[in-house]
Amino acid sequence: MKIYVKYCGGCNPRFDRKRLAEEAAGRLNAEILYTACGKDDICLLVSGCERNCLKEPESSRVIMINHTDQIEAVVEKILAMKDMR
Amino acid sequence: MKTSKEYIESLKELNLHLYLLGEEVEDPTAHPIIRPSLNSVAMTYELAQQPEYEDLMTATSSLTGEKINRFTHLHQSAEDLVKKVKMQRLLGQKTASCFQRCVGMDAANAVFSTTYECDQAHGTGYHENFKEFWTRVQREDLTVDGAMTDPKGDRGLPPSQQKDPDLYLRIVERRPDGIVVRGAKAHQTGIVNSHEVIVMPTVAMRPEDKDYAVAFALPTDTKGILMIYGRQSCDTRKLEKNADIDLGNKEYGGHEALVIFEDVFVPNERIFLNGETEFAGMLVERFASYHRQSYGGCKVGVGDVLIGATALAADYNGVPKASHIKDKIIEMNHLNETLYSCGIACSCEGCETASGNYYVDTLLANVCKQNVTRLPYEITRLAEDIAGGLMVTMPSQLDYDNEKLRPYIDKYLQGAPGVCTEDRMRVLRLIENLTLGTAAVGYRTESMHGAGSPQAQRIMIGRQANVEHKKELAKEIAGINKK
Numbered sequence: 001m002k003i004y005v006k007y008c009g010g011c012n013p014r015f016d017r018k019r020l021a022e023e024a025a026g027r028l029n030a031e032i033l034y035t036a037c038g039k040d041d042i043c044l045l046v047s048g049c050e051r052n053c054l055k056e057p058e059s060s061r062v063i064m065i066n067h068t069d070q071i072e073a074v075v076e077k078i079l080a081m082k083d084m085r
Numbered sequence: 086m087k088t089s090k091e092y093i094e095s096l097k098e099l100n101l102h103l104y105l106l107g108e109e110v111e112d113p114t115a116h117p118i119i120r121p122s123l124n125s126v127a128m129t130y131e132l133a134q135q136p137e138y139e140d141l142m143t144a145t146s147s148l149t150g151e152k153i154n155r156f157t158h159l160h161q162s163a164e165d166l167v168k169k170v171k172m173q174r175l176l177g178q179k180t181a182s183c184f185q186r187c188v189g190m191d192a193a194n195a196v197f198s199t200t201y202e203c204d205q206a207h208g209t210g211y212h213e214n215f216k217e218f219w220t221r222v223q224r225e226d227l228t229v230d231g232a233m234t235d236p237k238g239d240r241g242l243p244p245s246q247q248k249d250p251d252l253y254l255r256i257v258e259r260r261p262d263g264i265v266v267r268g269a270k271a272h273q274t275g276i277v278n279s280h281e282v283i284v285m286p287t288v289a290m291r292p293e294d295k296d297y298a299v300a301f302a303l304p305t306d307t308k309g310i311l312m313i314y315g316r317q318s319c320d321t322r323k324l325e326k327n328a329d330i331d332l333g334n335k336e337y338g339g340h341e342a343l344v345i346f347e348d349v350f351v352p353n354e355r356i357f358l359n360g361e362t363e364f365a366g367m368l369v370e371r372f373a374s375y376h377r378q379s380y381g382g383c384k385v386g387v388g389d390v391l392i393g394a395t396a397l398a399a400d401y402n403g404v405p406k407a408s409h410i411k412d413k414i415i416e417m418n419h420l421n422e423t424l425y426s427c428g429i430a431c432s433c434e435g436c437e438t439a440s441g442n443y444y445v446d447t448l449l450a451n452v453c454k455q456n457v458t459r460l461p462y463e464i465t466r467l468a469e470d471i472a473g474g475l476m477v478t479m480p481s482q483l484d485y486d487n488e489k490l491r492p493y494i495d496k497y498l499q500g501a502p503g504v505c506t507e508d509r510m511r512v513l514r515l516i517e518n519l520t521l522g523t524a525a526v527g528y529r530t531e532s533m534h535g536a537g538s539p540q541a542q543r544i545m546i547g548r549q550a551n552v553e554h555k556k557e558l559a560k561e562i563a564g565i566n567k568k
Binding site: 046 | 174
């Protein structure tokens with residue numbers, strides 16, 4: 001599985017954004033890609049705080065995460081999206 | 086975009102005419118006093134390559150449509166202005182020093198809009214000159230110094246009335262193919278780490294100051310440009326054997342230099358202002374406002390590190406739970422975020438110029454910088470309060486490396502259980518570095534005078550505060566108009 005990851009700029013993050021994305025991908029045995037995603041790709045937007053300043057890409061399968069507590073839910077959402085495909 | 090390695094290699098190709106501590110420097114990139122400042126600029130290249138910082142560190146060029154480093158961007162929206170401040174906070178956090186690249190970005194945005202309006206008024210071709218120059222800067226991902234401050238001599242006299250006419254940089258010869266300039270620019274942040282320099286006037290001009298109303302860009306190794314590196318508190322610690330702990334911040338730093346222009350030729354295509362005195366003031370005001378916005382980002386990032394160091398010192402001293410310590414750290418955060426609020430506010434209220442790039446709200450940018458002239462001093466006072474006197478009295482690293490002395494230092498300078506003495510020394514040296522060492526140049530005195538001394542902001546605030554409107558508000562509420 002491939003996950004397209006987009007990070008916020010990281011001006012004042014509350015957690016290690018990269019580590020969180022890698023942990024989520026690791027649990028899914030997924031490959032992280034940093035290139036622009038297509039409309040059917042799974043895109044994980046990682047924001048370092050609740051401001052969620054990232055603009056959503058065109059993909060219809062976008063998941064946002066801004067807190068380490070959300071990792072379980074995010075993994076489940078990605079799995080559900082994968083099954084829906 | 087360049088990688089940090091490519092950036093450093095590109096600097097090695099420059100043939101700068103530079104002196105430091107009385108001696109000519111052959112390779113600035115290898116000099117131990119200069120290198121930390123180079124590392125800070127290199128971080129602006131490094132972070133732009135990392136996906137987790139790309140959203141702040143890069144932008145899409147309005148000139149070419151290509152992906153560029155945000156430090157070379159011409160702001161296209163209020164959102165761009167906000168991202169600029171956030172990027173500066175990020176760089177302050179990563180380097181705990183001045184990373185030097187803001188001044189060129191601020192100069193570029195000011196020159197871009199001013200040349201456009203000057204061309205509209207005078208039919209000159211400066212805007213196209215600048216666009217051509219800046220397109221190259223973006224494509225080659227160059228670092229550019231913005232040179233504004235003249236030595237100024239007698240501050241009570243305008244440029245053309247000075248006893249020595251060179252105390253403001255001026256045109257000494259006009260030729261068919263360009264101009265020849267003479268003078269100097271003081272406090273030039275990052276010039277030794279820059280590929281190019283944009284020179285601008287430093288004050289508003291009168292018609293008789295025509296030869297001083299000049300703006301242009303040149304490579305920093307142009308014939309006739311001489312740099313004398315600025316001394317910093319504790320700078321020669323970097324020359325000591327195995328220097329590490331005593332530096333506080335071994336990897337990063339900032340620098341300034343006095344730059345002399347000794348009859349330097351500027352070709353026509355690099356000229357952005359040449360005698361149009363009424364646009365000197367506009368250029369100064371725009372650059373100053375962008376740069377006053379900048380301080381609401383960079384100083385905040387450095388402040389983040391100082392707050393972190395102070396909290397660590399409290400931990401290492403065994404007093405993290407003392408109520409007055411906790412309250413002082415809250416106050417440091419409050420002051421730091423106040424500065425950030427000002428930086429963000431003047432960005433959100435930014436508007437489009439006639440040339441199409443975006444400009445900050447000047448009243449709020451000046452309020453931002455006015456606060457920067459004060460609050461970092463209170464933040465450093467609180468840091469020194471919590472750190473304790475040891476930050477300026479403890480033995481040197483050379484003592485700590487001495488086998489006979491080290492056990493005594495470990496025994497008598499120990500703090501909270503489980504904290505190694507060396508870590509305690511390191512964090513105290515970092516606080517020393519930021520509050521009165523090499524980094525204090527950037528965090529304290531530059532906060533006072535950089536982008537204009539406090540009175541300059543008060544003049545701008547006085548002009549823009551719209552007091553007449555406030556009087557009308559008061560009259561309405563007080564019923565004065567209803568009599």
